[in-house]
Amino acid sequence: MSAEATTLAPAAAPRRTQRRGFDGRAVVPALRRKLLPFAGIALLLGTWHALAASGLYTAEQLPGPLDALRASREAWSEGSLLPHVGASLARFAFAYLAAVLVAVPLGLVFGLRPALWKATDPVIQVLRPISPVAWFPLAVLWLGIGNLPAIAIIFVAAFYPALLATVSAVRRVDPIYVRVARNFGTRDYQLVFKVIVPAAFPQIAMGLRIAVGAAWVYLVAGEMLGARSGLGFLIIDARNFLRTDLILMAMAMVGAIGLVIDRGVAWLERRLDARWGLSPEDHP
Amino acid sequence: MSATAIRIDRVTRRYRDRSGNPQDALLDVSLDVRSGEFVCLLGPSGCGKTTLLNLVAGFDRPSSGHVLVDEHEVSGPDRSRMCIFQSYALYPWRSVLGNVEYGLEVRGVPRAERRAVAEDYLRLVGLAGFAAHHPHQLSGGMQQRVALARALAVDPESLLMDEPFGALDALTRMRLQDEIARIALERSKTILFVTHDVEESVFLADRIVVMAPSPGRIQRIIPVPLKRPRCRTNDGFIALRAEVLHELGVVHPGEPFRSALPTHSRQESTP
Numbered sequence: 001m002s003a004e005a006t007t008l009a010p011a012a013a014p015r016r017t018q019r020r021g022f023d024g025r026a027v028v029p030a031l032r033r034k035l036l037p038f039a040g041i042a043l044l045l046g047t048w049h050a051l052a053a054s055g056l057y058t059a060e061q062l063p064g065p066l067d068a069l070r071a072s073r074e075a076w077s078e079g080s081l082l083p084h085v086g087a088s089l090a091r092f093a094f095a096y097l098a099a100v101l102v103a104v105p106l107g108l109v110f111g112l113r114p115a116l117w118k119a120t121d122p123v124i125q126v127l128r129p130i131s132p133v134a135w136f137p138l139a140v141l142w143l144g145i146g147n148l149p150a151i152a153i154i155f156v157a158a159f160y161p162a163l164l165a166t167v168s169a170v171r172r173v174d175p176i177y178v179r180v181a182r183n184f185g186t187r188d189y190q191l192v193f194k195v196i197v198p199a200a201f202p203q204i205a206m207g208l209r210i211a212v213g214a215a216w217v218y219l220v221a222g223e224m225l226g227a228r229s230g231l232g233f234l235i236i237d238a239r240n241f242l243r244t245d246l247i248l249m250a251m252a253m254v255g256a257i258g259l260v261i262d263r264g265v266a267w268l269e270r271r272l273d274a275r276w277g278l279s280p281e282d283h284p
Numbered sequence: 285m286s287a288t289a290i291r292i293d294r295v296t297r298r299y300r301d302r303s304g305n306p307q308d309a310l311l312d313v314s315l316d317v318r319s320g321e322f323v324c325l326l327g328p329s330g331c332g333k334t335t336l337l338n339l340v341a342g343f344d345r346p347s348s349g350h351v352l353v354d355e356h357e358v359s360g361p362d363r364s365r366m367c368i369f370q371s372y373a374l375y376p377w378r379s380v381l382g383n384v385e386y387g388l389e390v391r392g393v394p395r396a397e398r399r400a401v402a403e404d405y406l407r408l409v410g411l412a413g414f415a416a417h418h419p420h421q422l423s424g425g426m427q428q429r430v431a432l433a434r435a436l437a438v439d440p441e442s443l444l445m446d447e448p449f450g451a452l453d454a455l456t457r458m459r460l461q462d463e464i465a466r467i468a469l470e471r472s473k474t475i476l477f478v479t480h481d482v483e484e485s486v487f488l489a490d491r492i493v494v495m496a497p498s499p500g501r502i503q504r505i506i507p508v509p510l511k512r513p514r515c516r517t518n519d520g521f522i523a524l525r526a527e528v529l530h531e532l533g534v535v536h537p538g539e540p541f542r543s544a545l546p547t548h549s550r551q552e553s554t555p
Contacts, residue, residue, distance in 0.1 A: 174373075176369060176371060176373045177373065177375065179343060179361075179367070179369075179373070180367075180369075180373050180375075181390075182343075182360075182361045183341070183361045183362075183363065183365075183366060183367055184363050184386060184387040184390055184391075184438065185361075185362070185363050185387075185390060185391065186390045187390070190390050194386075194389075194390065195375070198375070198377040198378075199375070199377070201377070275377075275418065276376045276377055276418070276420070
């Protein structure tokens with residue numbers, strides 16, 4: 001076996017490293033690559049600060065990043081910041097998981113039953129372009145105000161990407177996997193859980209990542225429907241007191257948490273892909 | 285023992301092409317494969333060799349005629365006839381061991397037992413040390429060995445191999461040819477092997493079924509009376525290779541062709 005491995009080993013690869021040697025020049029580009037994302041964030045904060053300091057707007061209209069930081073410290077010392085973040089995360093997690101738990105099994109069924117999907121696809125395509133925001137009046141009418149409409153809005157936002165990704169993932173499972181399974185005498189339910197689901201999983205996971213982003217975007221909107229806690233409520237509440245520094249602080253929090261969630265999911269996805277031997281180029 | 289394992293009896297497989305005209309991928313093909321025999325289906329693309337293999341596998345049905353395995357009409361795929369594909373078709377989410385265990389797992393064989401069996405077959409194909417790897421970590425040749433172990437693990441009567449080494453480099457291909465020849469002999473499997481590689485067919489087959497396209501049909505069946513293990517460089521091998529090339533219409537200018545086979549075995553016969 002080792003003989004085969006040696007004959008197949010590429011001989012061209014080590015060349016470049018040899019030429020580069022030990023001069024340490026390789027370290028600088030690597031470091032630069034690591035720092036570039038932070039440079040982008042720094043530029044954003046700098047622009048914000050410059051705009052705020054330019055006098056174009058009053059301090060009430062556009063507080064700078066330092067004002068927002070001060071506001072966050074104030075909210076923190078009042079003890080209200082963490083509960084609001086926690087309330088938002090809890091709603092988000094609940095609505096997102098509910099959407100995934102409904103969308104993925106539904107997507108499996110639709111993906112496995114082309115005739116059913118032919119009938120359902122136009123319905124989904126009609127409903128999907130309707131922004132979750134358009135459901136606001138009806139959501140309040142049907143679900144009252146508070147927790148439920150917020151959860152419903154996030155659910156709607158996460159549902160479509162999760163569903164569509166699952167349907168397309170199942171339909172794109174390589175038919176040869178099914179052939180092999182049939183050859184071994186695999187029964188239908190085994191086929192679904194031992195072959196179709198794992199074969200479709202990387203693509204489903206990608207849809208779930210898109211759904212995470214969509215759900216988080218609509219969190220704030222959902223929490224403006226009469227919720228008494230959460231980052232969305234914080235923004236509405238601060239608006240009522242014209243506390244623009246608090247508004248910007250809450251907005252920055254939403255952005256930062258969104259970034260962390262996205263990076264976390266991307267990390268999970270990379271680990272999954274590595275296990276499967278997929279490279280990032282395998283994703284459309 | 286020379287019982288007929290696979291009987292292909294006047295089989296026609298008709299498709300409709302894009303404009304709706306009927307095309308015969310196979311026309312009135314008959315072939316008997318004896319138990320334990322190694323038969324290569326050789327021919328250019330479009331001669332229906334893969335179609336024939338799929339009919340025997342049970343992935344497809346004949347338009348007319350019969351495919352019988354152990355005297356029973358083939359009605360669908362079955363684990364007594366395992367297919368090996370050119371693209372290996374391993375499950376990337378399973379480890380090497382998990383892939384080999386798959387067939388036993390869906391049959392409900394207890395974990396400890398199927399693990400032991402799978403490890404045995406990994407050893408047989410020389411991959412004992414790679415059980416915990418995932419398919420993408422292996423070379424193409426190693427992946428096809430895993431596919432072979434996976435198929436053998438359910439102890440099939442026959443292996444149906446569709447250009448299994450077509451995607452491998454020449455040296456790896458030869459090494460795997462050695463191995464499949466050894467395994468076929470040791471385990472006395474019936475093997476139907478699709479290829480368009482003349483040398484491969486001479487090296488492996490007891491009989492070479494030369495096929496021709498439009499409509500897909502058997503042109504000639506050439507017995508290979510060479511002793512095993514075979515040597516790729518001896519005169520008998522080279523003469524037979526020339527014979528098969530000639531049959532396929534590949535003629536070397538300047539070399540008058542003389543059949544290497546004794547005249548009485550020029551027709552379809554038993555080696």
